[in-house]
Amino acid sequence: xxxxxxxxxxxxxxxxxxxxxxxxxxxxxxxxxxxxxxxxxxxxxxxxxxxxxxxxxxxxxxxxxxxxxxxxxxxxxxxxxxxxxxxxxxxxxxxxxxxxxxxxxxxxxxxxxxxxxxxxxxxxxxxxxxxxxxxxxxxxxxxxxxxxxxxxxxxxxxxxxxxxxxxxxxxxxxxxxxxxxxxxxxxxxxxxxxxxxxxxxxxxxxxxxxxxxxxxxxxxxxxxxxxxxxxx
Numbered sequence: 001x002x003x004x005x006x007x008x009x010x011x012x013x014x015x016x017x018x019x020x021x022x023x024x025x026x027x028x029x030x031x032x033x034x035x036x037x038x039x040x041x042x043x044x045x046x047x048x049x050x051x052x053x054x055x056x057x058x059x060x061x062x063x064x065x066x067x068x069x070x071x072x073x074x075x076x077x078x079x080x081x082x083x084x085x086x087x088x089x090x091x092x093x094x095x096x097x098x099x100x101x102x103x104x105x106x107x108x109x110x111x112x113x114x115x116x117x118x119x120x121x122x123x124x125x126x127x128x129x130x131x132x133x134x135x136x137x138x139x140x141x142x143x144x145x146x147x148x149x150x151x152x153x154x155x156x157x158x159x160x161x162x163x164x165x166x167x168x169x170x171x172x173x174x175x176x177x178x179x180x181x182x183x184x185x186x187x188x189x190x191x192x193x194x195x196x197x198x199x200x201x202x203x204x205x206x207x208x209x210x211x212x213x214x215x216x217x218x219x220x221x222x223x224x225x226x227x228x229x230x231x232x
Contacts, residue, residue: 008122125162
């Protein structure tokens with residue numbers, strides 16, 4: 001059990017990052033959050049991440065005192081060099097190599113580089129991220145071997161031992177909902193359902209049983225199927 005120390009969370013405001021935030025607050029004494037603005041199409045998540053943080057503070061006072069500074073880094077250059085449906089107003093399709101065109105090359109590796117650099121400055125060597133091999137879109141930078149190699153390189157390059165915690169790595173989306181329930185009961189599940197954002201299209205108009213979204217993009221389908229499995 002990790003029961004002391006500090007952690008820095010890669011926090012987008014989505015279901016997965018909201019769940020790992022709760023996980024970190026349950027394990028660590030001090031938790032800081034880090035988001036990235038890379039001109040993503042679903043920019044509404046920037047608002048949602050603030051809403052999730054505010055609701056965590058209000059709903060779980062025993063966690064609120066552990067929450068430290070929140071930062072958002074400008075990585076707009078990533079959006080400029082990425083020709084993907086995450087960063088362009090183009091249709092979501094599968095590419096010729098079998099990957100969906102929502103894949104932003106280098107995104108998670110770049111995120112971890114900046115997180116480690118900030119952690120180095122802040123004296124925070126535990127990084128927590130929501131990457132997952134179980135329910136994902138085939139993104140190669142979500143795989144455990146990619147992340148293990150990345151954190152090893154960062155530790156060597158900064159002469160500092162960083163630890164990367166990925167509590168969702170082998171969980172399905174239903175498993176992520178179950179983890180949220182174990183951590184914070186029905187209140188945390190309801191909070192994540194209402195305030196987190198997953199939809200690639202940035203749709204917050206209609207609320208479904210599983211939360212807000214267009215209901216058709218891959219992220220919505222994955223979240224909806226996970227919710228149905230969790231409730232069954």
